[in-house]
Amino acid sequence: MAIMNEYSDMIEKALSEFLVKDKDIGGLVKSIEYSLMAGGKRVRPKLVLEFCRACGGEPENALDFACAVEMIHTYSLIHDDLPCMDNDDMRRGKPSNHCAFGEDTALLAGDALLTLAFETVLSENAVRATSPDSVARAGRLLANFAGVQGMVGGQFIDLSIEGKKVESDILEKMYGKKTGALLKASCMLGCIAANADVEKIRAAEIFGGKIGLVFQIIDDVLDVVSTTDILGKPVLSDEQNEKTTFMSLYGEEKCREIAAVLTDEALTALDVFGTDKSVGLRDFAVELLNRKK
């Protein structure tokens, strides 16, 4: 992500500015800050900004959209970690939100972040940077891809296949929603911020869908072939949880082959943006394929 990393400071600063100061809800804001500012890779907001640039727009104009997708991503992690879901005690090397602040506060922090995402995508600032029409479209698309037919639906499918052997089409559908939908939305929101045409928005959706699958396939591979040291989290966790994964379905060689084909398809989708303007996105897709952790 060499090129897209240029956006890191801009994103961290913008996210931190959404944390309100109000002593009556200080504990809630602390819990939100704990997860929102925990230093993830910020892949989604970077994609928003880079797609805006690829469409000839100013990345700054897409900054509220970028923050909004990161808020949605963060809320989903907080709720996912809760005892009634994955019951994960750790997240990014720290106690997960509910372990640090209690389940009740973690639940509300997630609800607050999800709500804040829509306040942000629709902000007066975003309207000035784009238009009322663009923020309405962006917010509607974000809700559609994050909701029951998108990310939340994917999480439900994931719950419903837990401990079952499933076919590859179900696995692809689940990941297409659970992780793919928000990646697609990120790419598309960048285009909307630049007022791009339908062809570019559609290409961004395809790119997001393909790299979402690559991300998941390589994740499954690394869970088996990497070491805990390199990965920074326990290996073989999927096998222990008896999860169907792309590795359990295909094995390493076939997985890497599929991921390479998907990456090629993702790169082809970028043609509509022109070679010059899509160099950052190309680099990102190739890095994703070759990542070791």
Place this chain on the structure above:
Amino acid sequence: MAIMNEYSDMIEKALSEFLVKDKDIGGLVKSIEYSLMAGGKRVRPKLVLEFCRACGGEPENALDFACAVEMIHTYSLIHDDLPCMDNDDMRRGKPSNHCAFGEDTALLAGDALLTLAFETVLSENAVRATSPDSVARAGRLLANFAGVQGMVGGQFIDLSIEGKKVESDILEKMYGKKTGALLKASCMLGCIAANADVEKIRAAEIFGGKIGLVFQIIDDVLDVVSTTDILGKPVLSDEQNEKTTFMSLYGEEKCREIAAVLTDEALTALDVFGTDKSVGLRDFAVELLNRKK
């Protein structure tokens, strides 16, 4: 709510149409339907539609905004009932969502409804009925009043004062956010749907805030002076939970006096809409004050 009850069928029909059919997420949609179609009084959507009419607009044009606030209200009830929050097993005479569908599905159903609320307020249908600018304003306002500085913040304050004796200003602040904020937003969204001026929107906010407090004060009174039979839920639950209430602070006589003054102020706020156009809202406010259950 004699006049506002005209809207009942319209609201039930519109809400039911948001339930998607998709077999992979059938269990999730069922859980959403269970709570969304559980036949509440629909106070908030009725206020949206009636304020639209009071501003000279067609209530139909505010229907998506009306459904959106009911979705937010419903999600908040589902999450509020969860074991890590109020741990309520029953809601509206039925097992609460997590008792019927499990905690994981209930959590996701709440997340899905919150997200769907924004998809709905920003829908293409809503854009046609109003304008891109109006849906963006409505969505931003809804997020602001439902989020960390509004409803979710109020729920956090409620958690943080649990079991403590608090002053009336804290109690008013908590309820002003927890229940008042979404009532205010409902009234304001109706005005926005009718493209009303700032003066009317501000009057709607004042009305919503006043009746929100009246609702809560009368709730506290009825919890002490009513019978389980009339109320349809256990009486004296606040006392058993050692909650500070308006009753424990002021007693019945003073409570009814305050509620009457607030209702007068709410009615005065309606003057800007004209007597003819606000008759439904006036009836509603007076009924709220005199309710026995």
